[in-house]
Every structure is written in C-alpha cells, then in structure tokens.
Amino acid sequence: MSWIIWAAVAVLLLLYFWYATIVSRRNAAEEALSGIDVQLKKRTDLVPNILKIAARFMEHEKTLLTEITQLRTDVLKAAEQTGRDATQKRFEMEAALESKLSGLMVAVENYPDLKSHTNMLEAQRAYADVEEHISAARRSYNAAARRFKDAIQIFPGSAIAAMMGLKPLPFFEVTEADRAPVNADDFLKS
Incomplete structure (x- = not known):
C-alpha cells in the first residue's frame, strides 16, 4: 500500500514541476515580449524626431x-491592447512601420543636404x-x-x-515583402 502512496506523490510532484515549468516559461515569454515593447517604444519615440528633420528637406x-x-499613431494604440490576436496584429503593424521607415531612410539618400545634415546623421x-x-x-521573444x-x-x-486554457504565443515573423530577394539595382539608382 505504501508504494501506491509513493507513486501518487511522485505523479503529483511531476505534475507540479511541469505546471511550474509552464508558468515559468509563459512568464519568460511575456518578459521577452515586454523587451520588444521597450525597443519598439524607443523607435516610436525616435520617429517624430526623424520626421521633423526630414520634413524640412523632403x-x-x-x-x-x-x-x-499615421502608422506610428496606430502602433501606439495597438501597444495598449493585450492578448494573442492583438499581439499578432501589432507585429503586422510594426512590420509596416519598419518598412515605411526603411523607405524613408532610402529616400534620404536622394537629398544631399538632408543626407549630410548632422542631426539626420545622428x-x-x-x-x-x-x-x-x-x-x-x-x-529572444x-x-x-x-x-x-x-x-x-x-x-x-x-x-x-488544456486545463488552464493556454495557447501558444505567436512567433514574430517577417512579411512576405521582407522575404523577397534584394535587388541591388534598386539601391544603385540615383
């Protein structure tokens, strides 16, 4: 009879440790998502400065x-939402903002005064x-x-x-446009 008790205790301990692992890993993923938030906030804070400098020339x-x-405003609104779907939508909006900002940085090359402006370089x-x-x-996320x-x-x-109703978190994935091969001719045109 005592081996049944020990077996039951062992199973309960195994379940507890697995539960603790799940909670710990979920918390680590949420912490990593928060790390993305911190960096994305830095970017959204930087955008107005870049736009002010660029607007004078462009x-x-x-x-x-x-x-x-507009994308920056939408991203800031999306950052206030929580949940799996909201996170996925925010990833998509952040990718669109990143794409537009990359386009802006490429466009800067067509403005010699802007390109060499100290504030723009910084x-x-x-x-x-x-x-x-x-x-x-x-x-990391x-x-x-x-x-x-x-x-x-x-x-x-x-x-x-299943008992806790947990679902996997969405992975950050690049857009189809970012997966396309880079055409060097696009960057060499002046």
Whole structure:
C-alpha cells in the first residue's frame, strides 16, 4: 500500500514541476515580449524626431511622412491592447512601420543636404541602433515563445495547458515583402 502512496506523490510532484515549468516559461515569454515593447517604444519615440528633420528637406515625400506618422499613431494604440490576436496584429503593424521607415531612410539618400545634415546623421545612427536592438529582442521573444510552446505541447504539459486554457504565443515573423530577394539595382539608382 505504501508504494501506491509513493507513486501518487511522485505523479503529483511531476505534475507540479511541469505546471511550474509552464508558468515559468509563459512568464519568460511575456518578459521577452515586454523587451520588444521597450525597443519598439524607443523607435516610436525616435520617429517624430526623424520626421521633423526630414520634413524640412523632403517636400516631395509628404505622403510617405504622413503615412509614417499615421502608422506610428496606430502602433501606439495597438501597444495598449493585450492578448494573442492583438499581439499578432501589432507585429503586422510594426512590420509596416519598419518598412515605411526603411523607405524613408532610402529616400534620404536622394537629398544631399538632408543626407549630410548632422542631426539626420545622428538620427540615422540612432535608428540603426534601435533596429538592431529590436531584432535582438525579437529573437529572444521567439526563443521564449518556442520554449513555452514546447512545454504546453509535450505530455503532461498538454493536459495541464488544456486545463488552464493556454495557447501558444505567436512567433514574430517577417512579411512576405521582407522575404523577397534584394535587388541591388534598386539601391544603385540615383
């Protein structure tokens, strides 16, 4: 009879440790997502400065500047939302903002006065630095999301996750446009 008690205790301990692992990995993924938020906030804080500098020189790109401003506003609103679907939608909006900002940085090359302007050079360096930090935060988040997904899909974690109503977190993925091969001719045109 005592071996039945020991077996039951062992099973309960196993379930508890797996539960603790799931909670720990979910918290790590949420922390990594928060790390992305910090970096994306840096970018959205940097955008107005870049736009102010660029607007003085770039009369022909008013539409692009307006689109970036609107995307920034939409991203800030999306940052206030929580949940799996809201996170996925925010990832999509952030990708659109990143794409537009990259287009702006390419457009800067067509304005020699702007390209050599000290404030613009500093803003471009800051932008490149923030983008590198965002990339690192996304890699960290994807790794944490994968560990969480593994924990809730491997038995007995799958049973525990089903009882708790847990679903895998979305991975950050690049857009189809970012997957397309780079055409060097696009960058060599002047």
